[in-house]
Amino acid sequence: MKGSGGTEGGVGQFFIGLVLAGLAIYLFFDSVRVTTGVGLVSGGVHALMGRRGGGGGFGETTSMGIIFVPFVIAVIALFYDAKKKWGWWLLYFSVAVIGVEILSRIRFFMNTKLTHLLGMMVLFAAGIGLILRSLRDESKRANHEASQQTDGADVEDDAKA
Template sequence: MLKIKGAGGTSGGIGSFFLGLLMVIGGGYLLLNHVMVSSGSWYIWGHSAFGMTLIPLLFGIGILFFNGRSIVGWILTLGGGAMILFGIISRLDIYFRPTSLFNTLLMLTMLVGGLGLVARALREH
């Protein structure tokens, strides 16, 4: 006879697991919704680095249009793209948008309380 198990194959509560999961999703969404991300330009030796990282990418694309199997073209294209992506990510400024204490406590309580419920549901009862 097939016996239905709880969350994670344990005898824990499926209801607690899904309630905790909803709390984690809701709290995480509210928390991340209050985080602001901005960016600025990056410089090397007083000059904009974006143009310098764009040059290998453009040369690589040009070489690939001439010969799609060129190893040098692929290296320049992927390397230039990786440099641009690294430059963008390294210049990100992340800060928490001002909000009330109640909203902050609500977000964090939902997130941490939900994690606690999920962990409890995965434990044997």
């Protein structure tokens, strides 16, 4: 029966390795917490205004709704006349700025104990090891070991004679 990678056998090892590696990846992502902070655009605006970090004080904001103004202007211009190229460029630019702002605000924190992290690493390494082992052709290995055993028996027979 053909197994993983077209080699003989190893299907069970492959799936056990896949489960171990998948479990490790799930546990890793489950322990990562995602929060938001100050983004590139809002951080630059705060720096220009002499402020540090996010909001909290009177009159400060972390929402930076001002980045939606070009988007709204572009939508108004395009509904008025969809042939205006500057309206399309402003729309593309504002969507890009909004996307960069959202992505730049994301902060990742790993919230796990060292023993749990080591366990995840062992699970992942064991899974990958089993997957790679399953891709090896076991029939060639068995034939090689059998030929070594018969070569050893021939040497013993020659020594007895």
